[in-house]
Amino acid sequence: MLTVTYKYSLPDDKSIQYFDKLLHFVNRKLYGMKYKRKGIYLKGFVFAERNKRGALHFHILVKDDAVVNQFSRFKFEQLVYRFGAKIEHTSKSGHGYQVINNEGLDVADIYDEIGIADYLTKTMKMSESCFIGPLGADGSNLIKENIRR
Numbered sequence: 001m002l003t004v005t006y007k008y009s010l011p012d013d014k015s016i017q018y019f020d021k022l023l024h025f026v027n028r029k030l031y032g033m034k035y036k037r038k039g040i041y042l043k044g045f046v047f048a049e050r051n052k053r054g055a056l057h058f059h060i061l062v063k064d065d066a067v068v069n070q071f072s073r074f075k076f077e078q079l080v081y082r083f084g085a086k087i088e089h090t091s092k093s094g095h096g097y098q099v100i101n102n103e104g105l106d107v108a109d110i111y112d113e114i115g116i117a118d119y120l121t122k123t124m125k126m127s128e129s130c131f132i133g134p135l136g137a138d139g140s141n142l143i144k145e146n147i148r149r
Helices: 012-031 073-084 113-120 122-126
Strands: 002-004 044-050 056-062 088-090 096-098 105-107 130-134
Touching: 012 056, 012 073, 073 105
Parallel strands: none
Antiparallel strands: 002 056, 002 105, 044 056, 044 130, 088 096
């Protein structure tokens, strides 16, 4: 499971855009430059929810495949950290700043399927402020209108 939390609160459309950009970098590294055309990319489900600040953050359950399984959790984590550090947001004043740091990224192996399902659906039980959907070639396939406040 991969969790992405931003250093700063961002508008929903930017949160989704940067999340999809991270997935694009990772897919390109894992599956090659033409991963979309070949139809090979990270598959699984994305869970978007609001954190305590009201900003979106994401959990991804990644389906095992031959390419992903070549990486240890540590190597996959290092790959995600490297690409997360490249994602910058440009403020209205023109200043660019890093939006994802290592504290905002977490890669974890899953050993308890029931426990993880309960954890990922906790927000659904508490409110309607979340979204669950499949990962696709273009990333999360999220649109901000589908995620309620």
